[in-house]
Amino acid sequence: MCLRVLRPWPVLVASILLLAILATNAASAAVDAATGPQQRDRLAIVIGNSDYRSDRLNDLPNASNDATKLADSLRRLNFVVVLGTNLTRDGFEQTFKEADTKLSNVSAVLIFFAGHGIQVNGRNYLLPVDTPDPTSLEAITSAAIKLDDIIARYASRNRQTFVFLDACRNNPLGNGAGVSNGLAQIDVGENMFVAFATQPGNVTVDGTGQNSPFTTALLKNLEIPGLSVSDMMIRVRNETEALTAGRQVPWDQSSLREQFYFTEQQVLDPAQLSASLSRILSDPVAKKELEVQLASSDLQTAVLIVGQTLRSVSIEGHSDAPAPAGGVQMASTSDASALQEAHQSVASGLQTLIVGSSGSEEDNKKTDLVRNVQTELRRLGCYRMQVDGDWGKGSLHALADYYRNTRQTGKPAEPSVDLLSDLFLRSGRVCKEPVIVKPKPTSVAADADDKAPSAGRKPGGRRSAGAARRPAAAPPPDIGGGIGIGGIF
Numbered sequence: 001m002c003l004r005v006l007r008p009w010p011v012l013v014a015s016i017l018l019l020a021i022l023a024t025n026a027a028s029a030a031v032d033a034a035t036g037p038q039q040r041d042r043l044a045i046v047i048g049n050s051d052y053r054s055d056r057l058n059d060l061p062n063a064s065n066d067a068t069k070l071a072d073s074l075r076r077l078n079f080v081v082v083l084g085t086n087l088t089r090d091g092f093e094q095t096f097k098e099a100d101t102k103l104s105n106v107s108a109v110l111i112f113f114a115g116h117g118i119q120v121n122g123r124n125y126l127l128p129v130d131t132p133d134p135t136s137l138e139a140i141t142s143a144a145i146k147l148d149d150i151i152a153r154y155a156s157r158n159r160q161t162f163v164f165l166d167a168c169r170n171n172p173l174g175n176g177a178g179v180s181n182g183l184a185q186i187d188v189g190e191n192m193f194v195a196f197a198t199q200p201g202n203v204t205v206d207g208t209g210q211n212s213p214f215t216t217a218l219l220k221n222l223e224i225p226g227l228s229v230s231d232m233m234i235r236v237r238n239e240t241e242a243l244t245a246g247r248q249v250p251w252d253q254s255s256l257r258e259q260f261y262f263t264e265q266q267v268l269d270p271a272q273l274s275a276s277l278s279r280i281l282s283d284p285v286a287k288k289e290l291e292v293q294l295a296s297s298d299l300q301t302a303v304l305i306v307g308q309t310l311r312s313v314s315i316e317g318h319s320d321a322p323a324p325a326g327g328v329q330m331a332s333t334s335d336a337s338a339l340q341e342a343h344q345s346v347a348s349g350l351q352t353l354i355v356g357s358s359g360s361e362e363d364n365k366k367t368d369l370v371r372n373v374q375t376e377l378r379r380l381g382c383y384r385m386q387v388d389g390d391w392g393k394g395s396l397h398a399l400a401d402y403y404r405n406t407r408q409t410g411k412p413a414e415p416s417v418d419l420l421s422d423l424f425l426r427s428g429r430v431c432k433e434p435v436i437v438k439p440k441p442t443s444v445a446a447d448a449d450d451k452a453p454s455a456g457r458k459p460g461g462r463r464s465a466g467a468a469r470r471p472a473a474a475p476p477p478d479i480g481g482g483i484g485i486g487g488i489f
Contacts, residue, residue, distance in 0.1 A: 040105050040107035041079075041080050041102070041105050041107070042079045042080065042106065042107060042108045042109075042110070043079065043080050043081075043099060043106045043108070043109050043110070044071070044074045044081045044082070044110040044111075044112070045082050045084075045096070045099045045109070045111045045154075046074065046081060046082070046083050046084070046110075047067055047083075047085070047087055047092070047095065047113045047114070047115070047126075048065070048066050048067025048068065048085050048086075048114040049063055049085070049086055049087060049113075049114070049115030049116065049127070049128065049129050050062070050063045050065075050085070050086060050115070050129075051086050052116065052127070052129050052131065053129055055133070056134055057127065057131060060114070060115060062209075062210065062212050062215075063115045063166070063212075064085040064086060064114075065210050065211055066166060066211050066212055066215040067083060067084075067085055067114055068083070068085065069210075069215070069219055070215060070218065070219065073223060074110070074222075076223065077223065077262050077263060080102055080106075082095055082098050082099045086129050087128055087129060088129055088130040089128040089130060089143055089145065091128065092126075092145050096150075099154075103154075106159060107160070108159055108161070108162065109154045109155075109159060109161050110161075110163075110164070111150060111161075111162065111163045111164070112163075112164045112166075113126050113165055113166070113167050114166040114167060114212065114215065115127060115166075116167065117165065118140065118144070120137055123146065123147075124146075124147040124148070124165075124186070125140075125141055125145065125146060125147065126144060126145040126150075127143075128144070128145065130143070131144065147163075147165075148186075150163075151163065155189045155192055156191070157189075157190040157191050158191075159191065160191050160192075160193070160258075160260055162192075162194075162195075163186075163193070163194045164195045164218070165195065165196050165197060166212050166214045166215055189255065190255055190257070191255060191256060191257050192253075192254070192256070193252065193253070193254045193255075194252060194253045194254075195233060195251070195252040196250060196252070197212070197213075197240070197248060197250055198214070198240075198247075198248040198249060198250060198251070199248075199249050199250075213243040213244050213248060214236070214240050214248065216239075217235070217237075217239035217240045217243065217250075218236050221236055221239070223262065223263060224304060224305065225268055225427065226261070226268070226298075226300045226301050226379065227261070227262070227304075228259045228260065228261055228298075228379065229256075229259070229260045229261070230254070230259065231297050231298070232262070233250065234297075236250055237249060237250045237251075258381055258384065259378065259381055261428060270339055270343070270425045271338055273300065273303065273304075273342070273346070273425060274345040274346050274425075276303050276304070277303050277346055277349045277350075278345060278349055279307070280303060280306050281349050281352060281353060289306050290303065290306045290353070291353075293305055293306055294372070298376055298378070298379040299350075299372055299375065299376055299424050300376070300379065300424050300427070301379070303424075339425075342425065343421055343422065343425065346421040346424055346425060347417050347418055347420075347421040350417050350420050350421055350424070351417050354368055354369050354372055354417065354420065355369060355417060367389040368389070369416075369417070369420065370389045370390065370415050371388070372420055373415040373419060373423065374388075374395055374398075376420065376423035376424060377398045377402060377423065379423075380402065380426055380429060380430040380431060381429040381431040382398045382401045382402040382430060382431035383395065383398035384398070391414070391415055395415075398431075399413060399419075400413070401431045402423075402431060405430050405431050405432075406426070
């Protein structure tokens with residue numbers, strides 16, 4: 001072996017280069033640490049079919065309007081939108097291919113379809129505008145788009161997937177063998193949310209205005225700041241039912257692992273929130289409405305909703321200005337003293353609203369305070385358990401997660417009005433770590449199932465000797481209530 005002795009000059013050059021590389025890597029790491037993870041896109045595939053070529057498929061003037069208006073709204077909410085109207089079968093595939101090119105950096109996918117849809121043998125099909133005359137099941141299903149295929153193409157456990165269907169207008173084949181009215185329930189995969197314009201087996205109406213009743217309600221609520229998808233669907237359900245005199249009751253199915261906000265990147269002005277809360281509490285009627293809203297919503301969302309009715313009220317020289325177009329951005333104050341003043345004002349208002357001025361019924365007031373803190377923590381994505389008013393380990397873990405993500409130290413671990421006001425002044429999703437759903441042990445559940453009758457088993461019924469045991473399904477996480485009517489179906 002021969003050893004080569006390096007001259008001093010090459011050694012010096014090599015040392016300088018090595019130091020430069022290390023410095024560059026250190027600077028890059030510092031930048032990465034400062035900027036945090038890169039913001040991922042949210043993709044929306046929006047389709048509306050109005051002009052059907054078959055004489056047996058009625059035209060749906062509002063369907064393309066629904067898609068166009070929704071696409072505009074989603075763009076304001078920072079979605080990358082792929083829009084298609086009056087699509088043939090080939091048009092569907094071209095639209096999906098365009099969407100496929102945008103999937104590389106996507107945190108959520110939303111699919112919306114307005115148009116004709118049918119249910120055949122428990123499967124849902126979306127109809128292109130070039131669907132032939134529906135003379136037989138084979139003729140119509142061979143040209144249709146299987147909803148299951150779309151879901152399989154875009155659903156992933158690593159991102160949230162949303163499907164909104166305003167697609168059960170009527171059934172062109174009529175009821176018969178294998179054919180039913182409306183759309184069928186869907187086997188929801190992991191981390192999915194599916195919303196129907198009406199209950200399973202029912203048909204929707206196209207509407208007499210420019211949009212269908214379901215899409216009208218969706219557009220009205222989609223851009224409300226701080227509104228989670230679960231709370232939004234409660235409002236969409238109620239308003240659609242009112243618009244159709246009870247004929248349509250939207251349903252949804254969910255297996256989401258964390259809450260989702262269409263206005264997640266919203267920046268709200270703490271002074272505006274404080275002023276809105278003050279106005280509401282000074283108006284007995286509005287205060288009562290706020291208390292009603294709090295029964296099914298979080299505090300910030302309830303204030304924003306009730307505050308919409310008080311924009312003409314002026315108290316102490318302030319007034320609620322209308323939300324900006326699309327409701328996407330409000331100026332955030334950088335004045336520390338103004339923020340502190342807003343915090344104190346909110347705390348004072350919440351003291352009156354939640355705790356009350358008297359000391360009577362102290363235990364009930366404490367439970368209400370805990371429940372509101374849990375609800376606000378859930379709105380911010382930090383609390384993923386049932387809101388029960390019990391300040392236990394789950395609540396302590398959620399609060400610690402909140403403090404860590406907001407870089408607050410030395411804060412008390414007990415619920416307080418001051419904590420509630422701090423939560424109220426936050427918007428968007430603070431805690432962004434996904435929920436890890438561990439599989440539930442099934443041996444005990446399976447044995448218990450053999451000993452106790454199932455809820456759906458007929459009295460006296462027994463499991464067949466050769467039947468395989470199925471593990472009991474773990475209950476879905478509580479993500480905000482109001483899923484479907486009477487739970488997940």
